[in-house]
Amino acid sequence: MAVKKNKNIEFKCSLKDVLDIVGGKWSIPIIYTLFDGKKRFSELERTIPNINTRMLVKELKKLEENRIVKREAFATVPPTVEYSLNHKGMMLKPIIMDLHKWGEEFVDQ
């Protein structure tokens, strides 16, 4: 597997690549919110606690580049932009759910 942004030698599996994509502070909250279905920019901003505009833009761009998220813009006034998960992103659902379950079961112990 190719190593992308990370200048380091790849770890013995592609975990590092995965973490580059999904390891940021906001990527999983965004992806999780989109499990629910297509959302507009402002909806995401309202739904995800404590995120700010700049971070949301940045993360969405990154997720789009990694083809986890699909962006659809409509030339309305005012503009409408909708974000949704594509197949690659949807395939993260069971994993994130398992991570959540792990958290519920073990984090407090």
Next chain:
Amino acid sequence: MAVKKNKNIEFKCSLKDVLDIVGGKWSIPIIYTLFDGKKRFSELERTIPNINTRMLVKELKKLEENRIVKREAFATVPPTVEYSLNHKGMMLKPIIMDLHKWGEEFVDQ
């Protein structure tokens, strides 16, 4: 962990807790390496590419505090310290493997 008011909020809080534990740059590489079994400090340092002493110490301490990793020190000369995963850490194995699989399947596409 956060108080459970509704499903949504509860999920987000514990997910954040999980990411606080496991979201760092080195935690998953370390945990992954320990799936293999008990390892000494220097073994970890040699096995994990590009990690440095300071980061390894820091992450191990954090993982120990979160009771994912068990540390056993032996009063030999020179000192021997062995690290291993406890139950909580081992329960991450299937999840991390799935993440790895997801990476192999989708990251390059």
Next chain:
DNA sequence: CAGAATCCCTATCGATACTG
């Protein structure tokens, strides 16, 4: 509404040298 542009801060990370 959906961002882009700025400014600034601090947490994280890395390299190196040292020690019981």
Next chain:
DNA sequence: CAGTATCGATAGGGATTCTG
């Protein structure tokens, strides 16, 4: 061997303001 201690770099993140 298994760490500490220090210092310096930088990327990530946050608050705010502006605009098509």
